[in-house]
Amino acid sequence: MAAHLIGMLVLGLVIAGGVLAWRLASGPISLAFLTPYFETALSSESGAFKTVFKDTILTWETTKRAIDIQLVETQVLGRQGDLLAEIPELSVSLSAPALMRGRLAPKSLSIDGLRISLIRRTDGTISLDFSKEKTTSKVLIANLLNEIMQPPDKETPLGSLKRLDILNASLTLSDQKSDIFWDAPLANIFLNRDKTGLTVEAEVDLKLGSSITKLSVLGLVDPVERDISLKVGFSDVIASSVPNVLKELSFLKHIKIPVNGTLATKISSNGTIEPVHFDIQLDKGIVDVTKPLDLTFSLEKGRLIGSFDIANSLFAIETCELNLGPQGTIHLPDIIKKKIPLRRISIVANYFVNAQKLELEKILADLAGPTLRLRGVFQEIAEQISFEIGADIKEMKIGAMAQFWPNNLAPLARTWVTKNLSVGSISAARAKLSGRWSEAGGPQVDSLIGDMNFNNITADYFSPTLKATRANGSAKFDKRMLEI
Template sequence: MIRRTAKLLAWTTAGAVVVVGAAGGLFAWRLAQGPIALDPLTPYVERALSDPQGRYRVDVGQLVLSWVDEEESDGLTRLDLRAIDVHAVNAEGDELAAVPELGVGFSVRALFQGKLSPTRLDLVRPRLQVVRRADGSLDFDVRSLPAPGQPEPQEPDGGPDFAGEIVSTLMQPPDIARPLGLLRRLTIIGADLTVTNRMLGLSWHANRADIVLTRDGTEIVGGARLLLDLDGRTAAVEASGVHRMADAETALSTRFDGLQPAALAKIGPLLAPLSAVTVPLGGRIDATLDSRFEPVRFSFDLQGGAGEISLPALRPAPYRVDRLRLRGGLDVPGRRAELERLDLALDGMAMAGRGDLREQGGQRSGSLRLDLTADGTRASLDV
């Protein structure tokens, strides 16, 4: 009797495994043919993404279940819920934001409480514009890339800032009572990014930007990979940062290699003098930003290869640069700049130096020491 029961149980288990395996294989085969539409669930997702107070609502063109490839999922292929053709509109029906594709993850804990609360948003291939206005305020705008023949989207006009509200939500501790209050991760994949700083008269563009922002209860950790469009040349830049909620201070680090300073000259008049420098640079720039994301402290460590520096006021022919190393920093509130290391080799001459510059009470003071070596002769200069 026991043997017969055990045999029956074994056959039942084996049958269940076969059925589950076949169902799983059929499901995987169906996904391989293309996304599975989940249109009956669309109203629930729209409601979860919309503002309960009615300030804005989110419209989803189509909701699908699909495989996400490695490029869009941190190197791992995963099953994902994707909203297609997503638009956020205000109470009057005016568009506030739009993305061609939006990945969404939800809180399991909130589901047990009867709520559909997003914990992850993936914005796929949007056009993102960030504007620092003349008064120092920041404005964010997210749109779909225009179809051929359609006009280019305009810069944010100071109206309702849907994208900025998402960023603002990330900068606060999680709270299930707020719209998107449980959002912990915002990912922007393959964005066309434009940044405009009207305070400084600067504007730059990245053909592709991949950005990840992750928060816990005390801080936001971010990372980005950018392909900058600099006068027809592409430069790769990586950045990482941490925003602390307690003091609203942000530590930012940027790394790059093979960046031509002359290519930065067209970003704005402030950088126009860099047109004289055609030396490929690599290294890092670290910055501390205050609550308004304005710089408080800078530090830099740069290395340059072979190139040229043009100084027509000194001589018609450009100076040939063999190597360059610069390390220093800037304390904005303390009004102090420091050059920790200068190592420059040009036209057969080597130059090493260090110095600082301060401003206090409207008066400037500083020091500079240069060590020059040319044709075996060395000289020092203190200024």
């Protein structure tokens, strides 16, 4: 008997499902009797605002391949009945456990077509504005956001809400503290709540100049502290377009290289942004810098790891690895006319944006044989860039010195060495120099000292006398003198 009843029930459900599917195929079904329940669930308990709908309908969403409940022509009214907001498209799904208890409780809500403005003021506080044409839905959306950021509470009207989707939205970010403005014409945002907190996922189209870059965003909101841990992924971004949204990174405007990677940071409830950590992969492209020196090279691949401290305007490069390939070269026409072999280079540096100061902690370069280590400080003051540089080079052939020694750096010593020393090698050489650069005068060296050790060289001291061969020794030099 029980099996017979179960069979009849299943058959009845199948027939009812078929009739419902047939009815939905011909158009939406009105569920007007549910409207008052939804109005109560989405209205303020304190009476600050009331949410009303023209109708509640059941539709078949072909894109989702699912049945959807839509609240038609949603309006948010103030205490005096004044219109606060209009939301053309609002979809809802219901909590099954709540239905079993005889309660109508939204499990998920979907809002379509909002314009969202995120503003970070100079004092660090953050405000949100949600608008649609002339009216604002800030009251309702803020209430939904505040609710979904709380731990679930099944006794409140929205306590069963687990998911809030904001679809086909446009998003702007105005950071008045850092003078940053971002514009995203399309954003889909998904908020999911559980006992451990709130997870935010988003797909954002961000404008970078005339191009659009797709971002994937993952955020975790602490339910107690309200801090947000944020991770952003991006791909196929041309580095030269980044200064369009981050003026502090204006030095990237000459780097025409596709990049992809991740950014990660934490935002506190008072608006404080912790350093933004980045891990970026660099694809094949061209670096063409004009200031402080003309510098050009083609990159095969690279990786950049570091952080950007917005509060202190500090751009820290923890690791920068650039691979130019086995035939790679770099062109520094202001220093050396010919291209210099350069296979790989690694950099550790800090750039202080406000002070316009670059500290090179380490540059290690593979010059297709010799290895070069550099360190130095560059700072722009009074339209000039001062510099202090220390350099060490190892395992350089004597015959290659002319290729690496700049023409205008200790020209007397350079001329004598390149003319009179041949064969052999320099096991180690050191130099320290300082000077300044300006657009009008170019680079100018104020001081220079250095020394070197050489092995197995041939020296032509006083031509046409006999040359010294297989000589080992050392030399020291400055701007005016060379002593061997």
